[in-house]
Amino acid sequence: MEPIKRNILLNPGPATTTDTVKYAQVVPDICPREKEFAGLMKGLRSDLCKVVHAPEPEYTSVLFCGSGTINIDVCINSLVPEGKKILVVNNGAYNTRAVEVCQMYHIPHIDLKSSVYEQPNLADVDKTLNENPDVAVVYCCHHETGTGVLNPIREIGAMAHRHGAVFITDSTASLGMIPLDVVKDNVDFCMASAQKGLMAMSGLSFIIGRRDIIEASKNYPTRSYYCNLYMQYECFEKTGEMHFTPPVQTIYATIQALKEYFEVGEDAKFARHRRVYEAIKKGVAELGLKEAIKDEIQSGLVVSVKYPDDSNWSFEKVHDYCYERGFTIYPGKISTTNTFRLCALGTIDVQDIEDFFVVFKEALVANNIQVPAKYN
Ligand SMILES: *Cc1c(COP(=O)(O)O)cnc(C)c1O
Numbered sequence: 007m008e009p010i011k012r013n014i015l016l017n018p019g020p021a022t023t024t025d026t027v028k029y030a031q032v033v034p035d036i037c038p039r040e041k042e043f044a045g046l047m048k049g050l051r052s053d054l055c056k057v058v059h060a061p062e063p064e065y066t067s068v069l070f071c072g073s074g075t076i077n078i079d080v081c082i083n084s085l086v087p088e089g090k091k092i093l094v095v096n097n098g099a100y101n102t103r104a105v106e107v108c109q110m111y112h113i114p115h116i117d118l119k120s121s122v123y124e125q126p127n128l129a130d131v132d133k134t135l136n137e138n139p140d141v142a143v144v145y146c147c148h149h150e151t152g153t154g155v156l157n158p159i160r161e162i163g164a165m166a167h168r169h170g171a172v173f174i175t176d177s178t179a180s181l182g183m184i185p186l187d188v189v190k191d192n193v194d195f196c197m198a199s200a201q202k203g204l205m206a207m208s209g210l211s212f213i214i215g216r217r218d219i220i221e222a223s224k225n226y227p228t229r230s231y232y233c234n235l236y237m238q239y240e241c242f243e244k245t246g247e248m249h250f251t252p253p254v255q256t257i258y259a260t261i262q263a264l265k266e267y268f269e270v271g272e273d274a275k276f277a278r279h280r281r282v283y284e285a286i287k288k289g290v291a292e293l294g295l296k297e298a299i300k301d302e303i304q305s306g307l308v309v310s311v312k313y314p315d316d317s318n319w320s321f322e323k324v325h326d327y328c329y330e331r332g333f334t335i336y337p338g339k340i341s342t343t344n345t346f347r348l349c350a351l352g353t354i355d356v357q358d359i360e361d362f363f364v365v366f367k368e369a370l371v372a373n374n375i376q377v378p379a380k381y382n
Contacts, residue, residue: 014358016286017336018151018179018308020201020208021352023263027206030262031255038254044246046261051212051242053264057204057272058177058196059187060214067214068239071253074178075103076233077197077211081174082107082145084235085195085219087226090142091115093134093171095126095162099152099339100176104145111229116141122153122340125303128161135169143172148196149180152339154299154308154347156184163192172219178202183279183307183351185272194219200256205353206263209253280306282350282359289363290348293370294378298338298345307351313344314379321346327369333362 007029015022036043047069054067070076082104086092091114094104099122108115118134120126126146135141144166148159159175166173177186177196182203188196195215200206213235224236232250241249267275283306290297290311298310313319325335325346338345370377 011332013332013334014354014362015334015352016348016362017334017351018202018347018349019199019351021203021205022354023205023207023259024266024353026266027259027263030259031207033255033258036254038252039247041246043252043254043257046257047242047248047252048246050257050261050264053261053268054212055214057182057186057264057267058193058214059189061189063217065188065214066217066220066239067212068220068235068242069248069252070211070213070233070238071209071248071251072211073208074197074199074202074211077178077199077213078104078176079107079230080233080235080238081195081197081213081215082113083111083229083233084223084226085143085172085174086113087142087223089140091138091140092143092145093118093131093138093141095131095144095146095157096120097124097126097157098122098147098150098155100147100150100178101145104147104176113229114140122150122155122342123299125155125157126162128158128165131162131165135165135171139169141169141171143174144169145174145176147176147179148186149177149184149305149307151179151308151349154304154310156180156303156305159193160191163194167192172216174215179307179351180305182267183276184305185276188214200260200263202351204260204263204267205351206260207256209256210260278355279350281356282354283307283309285356285359286348286350289359289366292363293367294380296379296381298340298343307349309348309350310338310340310345311348312381313346314375315382316375316380318374318376320373323373324366324369324375327372328362328365331365333365335366 181198
């Protein structure tokens with residue numbers, strides 16, 4: 007197996023992958039309608055449940071061909087019953103995406119907006135639920151990748167359940183990286199795509215959720231043909247297949263990635279992400295750079311760094327310098343502050359971060375940007 011050039015991706019996914027995952031895609035051609043392929047997907051669906059400690063058959067997973075946003079679309083368009091509302095607890099860009107899905111499908115919703123620099127206020131969530139007994143679904147992103155804020159989903163889930171509502175969390179940027187236990191965390195539906203925490207390839211997304219709720223949703227208003235949760239679920243139950251063509255090669259890569267995930271184990275993987283994150287914070291602090299989000303509410307996976315007040319600062323130039331040397335940094339997603347992000351997602355370790363900061367510092371010096379960084 008020829009080693010493939012290793013790039014260190016510090017963007018919030020797709021992430022750096024192992025060569026064994028890359029090469030898992032190189033397989034003999036197969037028609038995905040063969041029983042052999044359905045068998046592969048059966049094992050994959052079950053393993054995905056195990057990642058979030060979802061007991062089967064109470065929970066199941068449903069696969070989709072598409073990027074992570076397809077899950078947000080599917081959950082929202084499929085799980086809101088007739089005459090009911092969805093409450094989006096919104097403190098960032100990915101929750102805003104969920105609100106946009108509601109708008110696009112004309113689904114009655116409440117956009118409970120709060121500061122992107124903070125976790126949502128639980129008392130406000132409770133008050134909104136008390137005032138709106140027609141809320142049937144509560145939605146909140148677990149790790150807001152735009153800022154790196156981790157949201158208190160266990161508490162929000164408990165609150166939703168006390169009010170008889172279903173709780174959906176967008177766990178795209180936490181699943182497989184921060185331990186998640188759907189039962190303890192009061193999660194009815196969570197989601198992710200293969201290229202993030204599982205460190206596989208893009209093109210496969212999945213929703214893990216309560217089977218009884220999926221079955222009940224058979225009678226809910228249908229708002230999409232391609233992206234209906236019940237339709238895809240029913241197809242898997244009856245035939246073991248996706249309704250339409252699956253992302254065949256990505257599925258092989260994901261199976262290999264899950265094998266590697268279980269070999270490493272949840273605790274060791276979590277610990278590795280944590281030490282990569284600590285190494286990023288250390289490097290940022292040593293250059294005098296400032297973070298946009300306070301430590302206590304960070305996910306431990308994304309560091310949002312404020313642009314220095316330096317007339318020579320150019321994200322573009324610094325990015326290009328690093329990119330040419332195999333390191334990818336990423337712009338921020340906060341409309342009120344200029345930030346860039348350094349993320350701890352893929353199969354990288356402390357040494358990669360130390361190597362990165364050597365190059366990053368060179369990039370600053372090469373562009374006459376002051377070190378330590380200057381802020382007014
Ligand atoms: C990456 C991500 C998504 C999906 O984004 P795509 O560009 O569609 O892959 C959804 N939610 C969160 C929190 C994410 O980090």
